[in-house]
Amino acid sequence: xxxxxxxxxxLEKVIELRLPSKLGYExxxxxxxxxxxxxxxxxxxxxxxxxxxxxxxxxxAIEHGNQHDSAMKVVVLLTARDDELIVSVADQGRxxxxxxxxxxxxxxxxxxxxxxKGGWGIWLIRELMDEVEFTTAPSGGNQVRMVIxxxx
Amino acid sequence: MLEDELTVxxxxxxxxxxxxxxGDVTTFAEEKINTAYQEVTNQGSRLVLLNFRQNDYINxxxxxxxxxxxxxxxxxxxKLAVSGLSQHFQKIFRMVGLAQYAxxxxxxxxxxxxxxxxxxx
Numbered sequence: 001x002x003x004x005x006x007x008x009x010x011l012e013k014v015i016e017l018r019l020p021s022k023l024g025y026e027x028x029x030x031x032x033x034x035x036x037x038x039x040x041x042x043x044x045x046x047x048x049x050x051x052x053x054x055x056x057x058x059x060x061a062i063e064h065g066n067q068h069d070s071a072m073k074v075v076v077l078l079t080a081r082d083d084e085l086i087v088s089v090a091d092q093g094r095x096x097x098x099x100x101x102x103x104x105x106x107x108x109x110x111x112x113x114x115x116x117k118g119g120w121g122i123w124l125i126r127e128l129m130d131e132v133e134f135t136t137a138p139s140g141g142n143q144v145r146m147v148i149x150x151x152x
Numbered sequence: 153m154l155e156d157e158l159t160v161x162x163x164x165x166x167x168x169x170x171x172x173x174x175g176d177v178t179t180f181a182e183e184k185i186n187t188a189y190q191e192v193t194n195q196g197s198r199l200v201l202l203n204f205r206q207n208d209y210i211n212x213x214x215x216x217x218x219x220x221x222x223x224x225x226x227x228x229x230x231k232l233a234v235s236g237l238s239q240h241f242q243k244i245f246r247m248v249g250l251a252q253y254a255x256x257x258x259x260x261x262x263x264x265x266x267x268x269x270x271x272x273x
Contacts, residue, residue: 023179027209048240055211108249112223117216120248124212127247 013080018073019058021066021091026058029076029089036078037085040150049128050085050148056121057089057144065091065142075137084130084149093141097122102134160184162192168267169197170260173204177214189221193228199271200225201263202254204236215248222253231270235263 017032019025033054037047058074066072072092079086106119126132129146137143158175169192173185192200202221204210210218225232232254237245245251257263 026211045240048238052211052240052244055209059211059213108219108252111219112226117219117223118213120212120215124244124247 015078015080017076017078019062019076020070021062021068021072021074022070023059023062023068025074026055026062029058029074030055032076033078033085033087036080037148040080040085041152042085042148042150046148050087053125053128053146053148054087054089056125057087057146060097060121060144061089061091061142064095064097065093067094069094082150084147086145086147088143088145090137090139090143091141092139093137096136097134097142158184160188162188164197165260166264166268167271168199168201168264169195170201170203173202173208175205176209177204177217178209178211179213179217181214182217185217185221189224193224193230197230199231199267200233201260201267202232202234203260203263204234204241206236206238208238208241210241210244215244215250218250219248222250226253231267233257233263233266235260 015032015036017029019028030051034047034051037050042050058076061074062068066074075090077088102122104123106123111117111119125144125146130149131147133145135143135145158173158177158181161172163170163172171188171192189200222232234245234254235257236259237256242256245256255266257266
């Protein structure tokens with residue numbers, strides 16, 4: 001990609017996606033992030049990590065934040081900078097994420113004893129991305145901001 | 153268009169029940185995978201191989217389904233292995249801890265050899 005510049009220095013390149021809250025649309029975010037990261041020069045293994053993190057964040061927004069209401073949107077912002085890619089995923093927050101849910105570390109042995117074997121998504125995002133922050137979106141929903149650094 | 157496509161086949165090879173998973177392992181895959189596992193278990197299979205294809209998409213809901221299989225394999229005293237996972241999903245399997253319960257092989261042939269070395273020792 002060419003570097004857009006203005007009198008005020010380099011411009012950030014921003015892509016915005018507004019996705020229906022229906023499972024399957026996380027792939028659109030995943031594929032867009034993957035395509036952008038590839039153009040930015042990320043290595044394949046980093047792109048795989050990014051794809052998993054984006055897919056988990058959007059899936060959470062669809063399932064938990066927006067409770068599968070396809071009329072509600074998941075907004076994904078991809079910001080390409082020279083040395084990093086920032087992905088922000090916001091839902092419309094029917095159901096806020098608890099603090100516990102954004103910080104807990106799942107243990108396989110414990111989970112094997114439980115009927116629900118899930119709960120790996122947010123932990124995976126934290127493990128795979130360089131920076132992860134959970135906040136409340138301006139719209140009042142949940143927002144996760146993830147950063148992956150470009151190592152040259 | 154955006155629904156998951158997963159084809160699940162079961163077959164036997166040299167005493168190993170192979171469950172081929174061709175496609176995406178997400179929340180939509182649960183019934184197909186559990187049905188295939190039940191089928192090979194009802195046939196009395198002791199050795200089970202989950203054979204993936206390199207370019208599949210596995211998400212955390214898919215991982216939860218696989219943890220369910222691992223739990224059943226332990227309960228039924230079977231032996232489980234996985235093959236055909238991309239490097240990325242091999243890494244995720246290790247991160248989650250699944251590698252303690254299922255040997256990871258690059259491909260089906262390597263897995264069959266691995267099962268042989270276990271059963272002959």
